[in-house]
Amino acid sequence: MTQSDASTSDIDPFSTEYLLDPYPFHEQLREAGPVVWLSKWNCWGTGRHKEMNEVLADPKTFCSGAGVGLANFNNEKPWRQPSMLLEADAPEHTMRRAVVGKVLSTGNLRRLRADFEVAAAALVERLMEKRAVDAVAEVAEPYILKVFPDAVGIGQEGRENLIPYGAMVFNALGPQNELFQESMVGIKEVSDWVMKNFLRENLRPGGLGLEVYEAADAGQVTLDEAPILVRSFLSAGVDTTVNAIGNALWCFANHPEQWQKLRANPALSRSAFEEVLRFEAPFQSYFRTTTKDTSLAGTAIPGNQKFFMSVGAANRDPRRWDQPGTFNIERQTTGHMGFGGGIHGCVGQMIARLEVEVLLTAMASRIARIEVSGPTTPRLNNVLRGFDTLPLTLYPAH
């Protein structure tokens, strides 16, 4: 199939070259046109902020129910039961989203802040004893694997399974390439652990997970839906925030003047996180599927076509952002695509904000300077961006 009336690009957003350094490809994608035909995967796509917003604002035309990865569930059987939130459309999506949105809403999360602060303070205490630490293995993962499963109400044992589980779920949004195959190795035991731990009898009273089951008792969702909705928490909420924290520390190590700004005014922790999400988005790309013939930015797009959305490209679109390649924690970041947008905007965004705000605040009070102390390795994933190892030296504040 060829598409004569749109710009065509042979960029492969799932190639190793792209994933290692996406920025030159992002620019090519943005500058090729507002809507681009991606010949490698026979799909459409955009790297521009305005067009992405238009797609997100029109879920009836650009749906999620046919999958938010490369696979088109209209043409092929989903490899696992699709997410009941991310890969569902109205009307089924509406009530589920309302239930989970309420459980994860700002008001319901306020009671978690004190626990997160205790966890962050204890972690920073340990970090300052070591000073030479890995941002992923010793900061991001232990923090997120403590506060998030605690909040959901998951037991202590086996939490490390959440990392490969999430990696597999996100890799599956790309093609069935080597990255995806690798993330499937040994996944049976990991999946069994996850399946067991979102069951009602294994969730702690007072946790967010059980609140979803209580909504099912009240008839707001079905009892069959409840465990799958809790599974969504576990698959979407760990790898993304772990990557976000690694990316944040990378940004601050490379922009020491921004760390000083944060130290001088720790209230910037919240907006700093937003700028990290804009500048180095952990969740880089996803898809929609057209439900009918449509047009976007003057380009005709037939129905039942996959549409690629590059978050990373839109977040540095110079049509939207002043000096997009500059990391500035005081920037007005509202409208960044790091949490998506529209009716499918990240339902966990408020807990993610709370987690990272609390951690950055705790670190800013104790750490004068952050330096990268050795070679880093990326944690490659078809749609996520982050580090596997990021060695840091932390200099204490006096």
Next chain:
Amino acid sequence: MGSFIFIAHDGTLRSLEVPAGTSAMQAAVANGITGIVAECGGSQMCATCHVYVDAAWLPKLAPMQAPEDAMLDSAASERKANSRLSCQILMSAELDGLVVHLPERQV
């Protein structure tokens, strides 16, 4: 086009002219009105674009949907009968000149 009028908690008044379909939240953010935070960018997740709609204008607004209603319970400043999320108020001929009051705090 039409105007939204924002009255900050300290009484400062600003009038912003925007195209039809633009939300009051988008107008405020694009023009540096700091009393609107809008962390979630309009997904009805954060309740940080909370406004008190001037009583005279209330009947002209589209009715509130369930997600907005639930979210307003999370607002940092007191919820009142005229509380709305400004991301859900879209400019139209009907709303040209709409007056909103900003709460003391959003977070």
